[in-house]
Amino acid sequence: MTESAGASAVAEASATCEGPTEADWEAAVAAVRELPPHARVLLVCHVNPDGDALGSMLGFALGLRRMGLRHVQATFPGPHEIPQPFQTLPGVELLVPAEQAWTDPDLVVSFDAASAARLGCLADRLLTAPQCLVLDHHASNTRFGKIHLVDPNAAATSVVAEELLARLAVPLDAEIAECFYVAVATDTGSFRFDMTTPAVHQMAARLIATGLRPGEISRRVFDSRPFGAIRLYGDVLRRAQLDTEAAGGRGLVWTYATLADLERHGQQAYVLEALIDSVRCAIEADVSCVLKQVAEQEWAVSLRSRGATDVAQVAVALGGGGHRMAAGFTGYGSARSVINTLRATLDRLCAN
Ligand code: AMP
Ligand code: MN
Numbered sequence: 001m002t003e004s005a006g007a008s009a010v011a012e013a014s015a016t017c018e019g020p021t022e023a024d025w026e027a028a029v030a031a032v033r034e035l036p037p038h039a040r041v042l043l044v045c046h047v048n049p050d051g052d053a054l055g056s057m058l059g060f061a062l063g064l065r066r067m068g069l070r071h072v073q074a075t076f077p078g079p080h081e082i083p084q085p086f087q088t089l090p091g092v093e094l095l096v097p098a099e100q101a102w103t104d105p106d107l108v109v110s111f112d113a114a115s116a117a118r119l120g121c122l123a124d125r126l127l128t129a130p131q132c133l134v135l136d137h138h139a140s141n142t143r144f145g146k147i148h149l150v151d152p153n154a155a156a157t158s159v160v161a162e163e164l165l166a167r168l169a170v171p172l173d174a175e176i177a178e179c180f181y182v183a184v185a186t187d188t189g190s191f192r193f194d195m196t197t198p199a200v201h202q203m204a205a206r207l208i209a210t211g212l213r214p215g216e217i218s219r220r221v222f223d224s225r226p227f228g229a230i231r232l233y234g235d236v237l238r239r240a241q242l243d244t245e246a247a248g249g250r251g252l253v254w255t256y257a258t259l260a261d262l263e264r265h266g267q268q269a270y271v272l273e274a275l276i277d278s279v280r281c282a283i284e285a286d287v288s289c290v291l292k293q294v295a296e297q298e299w300a301v302s303l304r305s306r307g308a309t310d311v312a313q314v315a316v317a318l319g320g321g322g323h324r325m326a327a328g329f330t331g332y333g334s335a336r337s338v339i340n341t342l343r344a345t346l347d348r349l350c351a352n
């Protein structure tokens with residue numbers, strides 16, 4: 001995306017800050033209720049899925065199964081590698097590799113993807129399916145479906161998914177609740193971030209009341225990594241750079257992790273997701289960034305703000321998306337050139 005296209009996408013994003021209307025909810029409920037038991041429902045979530053993408057999708061998938069729908073598939077684009085912390089999520093047996101996903105489902109539901117591009121090779125299913133529903137909570141959502149339940153005020157997509165299941169009169173059970181709990185705990189940084197409203201804690205209370213064990217789930221999802229990952233974190237954090245002049249003087253702290261780092265320590269890419277949480281602690285920088293190499297000249301870039309900078313605006317300008325305090329984009333070229341482009345964009349946007 002060019003920078004000027006990025007700027008217009010920012011304008012679009014701010015124009016869609018309202019949550020779903022009652023008519024949107026009714027349309028979504030009708031789209032699901034009208035399905036016969038033999039209908040094929042394909043659920044999709046964003047590439048490189050995180051806890052919210054997988055948790056909201058699998059929790060909803062289980063809800064559809066409880067409604068008597070017999071054919072429910074869940075999938076995501078890219079290699080069929082389920083990050084280890086999510087391999088024990090209830091409903092994981094409904095996941096199929098993207099190549100095996102039905103090409104002609106009766107309904108497609110998208111989870112936690114702000115744009116069709118985030119669905120990679122699965123994006124075309126939304127165009128061809130007779131009905132499609134988009135569940136999301138990114139302000140930058142481009143409204144690429146037919147029915148949209150997009151709530152930028154929701155802490156996680158699972159908040160939207162839980163409400164839709166409630167409106168469909170599907171009771172929460174411990175399996176559905178575990179999926180939604182992992183999702184909301186992931187996106188709120190274990191209930192630490194600003195979007196942790198009373199409503200989020202009320203949702204957590206409903207989920208925990210089904211009997212799930214938050215300590216056990218958190219240990220499994222957040223606090224279990226192979227020892228090699230700890231050594232890898234050491235290497236990557238040691239090369240972190242602090243640039244207090246960047247972002248119009250607000251400061252930028254950044255580091256990068258290469259495919260060679262992963263190989264040297266025998267680790268899978270999911271372990272890199274935790275790095276940004278260490279890097280963003282640096283009080284000298286409002287903006288933090290981790291570049292995660294995906295291919296020779298391609299980087300998945302995570303951005304975080306300590307409050308002054310709207311990193312969603314920065315990410316959108318660079319072809320990505322996200323939220324005010326947490327966003328990302330795909331960078332191309334060397335790590336140095338991606339950082340230089342980021343710095344130029346930060347300088348331009350932070351000067352305003
Ligand atoms: P992450 O840094 O991967 O945890 O992502 C932070 C936020 O930015 C999440 O809401 C992501 O969905 C979003 N995000 C990350 N990468 C991209 C991208 N390439 N395009 C759009 N949104 C992204
Ligand atoms: Mn996500």
Ligand code: MN
Nearest residue numbers: 052112157187
């Ligand atoms: Mn999310």
